[in-house]
Amino acid sequence: MSVFQPKLITTLKDYNKEQFISDVTAGIIVAIIALPLSIALGISSGVSPEKGLYTAIIAGFITSLLGGSRVLIGGPTGAFMVIVYGIVMQYGLNGLILATMMAGVILILMGLLKLGTLIKFMPYPITTGFTSGIAVVIFSSQIKDFFGLQIDNVPAEFVEKWLVYFEHFNTFHIQSFAVGVIALLTIVLWPKVNQKIPGSLIALIVTTLLVQLMHLDVPTIGSKFGELSSSFPMPHLPSVSFERIQTLMKPAFTIAMLGAIESLLACVVADGMIGGKHRSNTELIAQGTANIASGLFGGIPATGAIARTAANIKNGGRTPVAGMVHAVVLLLIVLIFMPLAKMIPLASLASILIVVAYNMSEWREFVGLLHASKSDAVVLLVTFFLTVAIDLVVAIQFGIILAAFLFVKRMADVAEVNHLLYEAGEESENTPEELIHQTKNILIYEINGPFFFGIADKFINRLDEVQYSGEFLIIRMRNVPAMDATAFHGLIRLEKKCKSHQLRLLFSGVNEQPMKMMRQNGFVDRIGEDAFFDSIHDAKAYAEKELKHL
8 A cells, every 4th residue: 555645535536515515614613713722822832823823724734635534633732832832942933943844854754664653652651641741831831821920031941930920920910810711711611502613712702802892901912912914924945054954853853753643643533533544654744744834834833633623523524625624714714804813812812722731631541540550650650740840852752761661571570481390290380280290300391471581581590490300391482472582592591501411402382483583593403303392292292202212
């Protein structure tokens, strides 16, 4: 199958008028939902509000046009807000644009190399940990605007940010706080009135009218950014140099990794809702192209948005046409109504993002994982606290390394090296009934589970306990699906010990992968083909027969 097969081509083969109407309806509703979110995410990311909308339009259209999912909606998301803000503070807007385009190239390469299927191996405690951590950071970033605090520069670091909040809480602005509370209550309570029209849009309309009609002195988009242009930008390439690319490689890789993880997780959620199956590598190529295009038009990083995708599905969207309609509707809104956005209170946008943070937090899943296994809880907490306190990339790196080590330990704990039989019918607690009555001078050990470096030390320790006083040692390997080089080295050590004690080494039930490794490394030739048997019974029968001739 081709690595690039957009779902749009597949879905248009049996497209009809009824589905088109459903897609258009869903696209319009999703555009209404995306409008306030895109503005809020743009501002909180450290850029102007229209750049959030440009991203939703450009990236949203391309994600649907080229993507590997029927229903995924692309655009700016809360997960990127924290990263984008940090990049803007450190490298400036031009640095962000170039990093976004570089991330797009990385995503395309990931798709072409068919790495999309590897993302699904990301442990669930890690994704829950960093998602909940991002939610906490997003919530923290909105405190200033929600309470109307008079702070010129808010630190990016979590602890320092809250210290500054506490120092300046005496600048609390009651009118901004009241507007924020009204917006928050409207968002929470509106779904009980109407499920189709998003509460965030109603909250913006209500609070904006309230501020204008009552002439409230609260910060707005206009007071912070001035006049907003309704014209759409032309594509523009940022300045590029080898040194600049080197400098921006880390943030670009961060954007690419988070974009890949978020998009493919959103695709998996969407598959569960519609009973479909996305094409992961196609989706990565589409996301890469979308981010390159977003950077060209001055936008910010984009990825798959789970909440907007769910809204698309619930309102009847079943093909990429819905996502393309959503982008076109947003474009029309920008061209016609953008100047009016200057009247929106910043406290209302803060309320929208506080709700986004709550929905992202996945606190029920978080609490559930805390009551799961200790290793999962440790990975979850480490990833969460590192995301909040340090950096998302550091959190994912440490989380993956820790999860890998804990997995190895868990596999080593469940793997076993059992002494099945001692001598002349003297049985151990692990001895199967059919092996109890045996001939003297035959030792039998069984390995259960993957035979890898995690259990190799356990195997070697058991070998040190062996009393090399018999004539034959049989290693039963029917429950060993795979073996690595460290474990193979343990077998070589065993063979040498057996040889020094004049003990014949036999194997039974060796599976394909371990047998292949033994052949390739000359181990089979070393001990002889006749030392390998299909079953333990054949190995015992051979040993008993040989003992009669001694």
